[in-house]
Amino acid sequence: GQRGAEPRLLCARLEPSGGAGAGPLGPERRPLPPHSGGGPSPASERPSPRHKASRFLHSGGGGSGQSEDGKRDPESEDDVVNITFIDRSDRRIPVRGKVGDNVLYLAQDNGIELEGACEASLACSTCHVYVNEDCYDKLPTPDEREDDMLDMAPLLQMTSRLGCQIILTRELEGMELRLPKATRNFYVDGHVPKPH
Template structure:
């Protein structure tokens, strides 16, 4: 009995040690941060207009502010961008097309974003994930167009509610 207890304690300790090493070595991607404005405190909160073109062709203009995430801004204003992973960079349901004259004003996509975009239906050369577009003054009047469809696991037309 004592040997079994000692063995369980040792295995438990070994498991916890390895688990802690694993957790401390994991990199966690944050898509809500605002890397573009780290040293640009003068522009924090500056109003930025975003023009969304729905998949039905309707143009909706929303005013956000510097540091806002284009996907969350759309969701807060009832624009139909799903964002199933809630900006954790794990899906492509917030896929949009960025008007060409703004495309180069957005930082290059990360490898993770490019991998997810490869799975997006109706991919174009100006495709981006809207959760990765952080508003900054250079993006005043940016126009993003929603694609005809996105890919998710739902097959019955159900859309998840946003938290």
């Protein structure tokens, strides 16, 4: 890759607060069918992720931790997590989030075109993002369901994650999330996403 081509933004080195994970997804969460298909799993063709940093308790995704209107302000400046999205035209979009925010919902609340067709039920890869390397190493290891969905994402990279599975912690201050040039939208179990 071209990792040296751009200046690298380092994430803040802060201690985890312990309860940074978000709650359950809610009633719309559906389990995925077991992996099926012949031949080797695409996961075997992808290099395994490198995880050097300590892990946090991770609930596997979930609600945004926001009020119904999605616009609750952080309770204190200690809860603020500043991140930057880089859209498909390389435009940098700074976003002020808070500890516990789900990256998919935070992007959507700020007008960033991160689709999330399955509404964070781990049934698609349309919220696929590239995480800057320093922050990628601070994220919890993707679970098997997220890995299965990432295997279907086009343009997969070593730092690929699903935005719906990234929950902001103070340690992710300065995180950069690049949107891939393409995503693959498909329907699972007849689910039809709501229009945006």
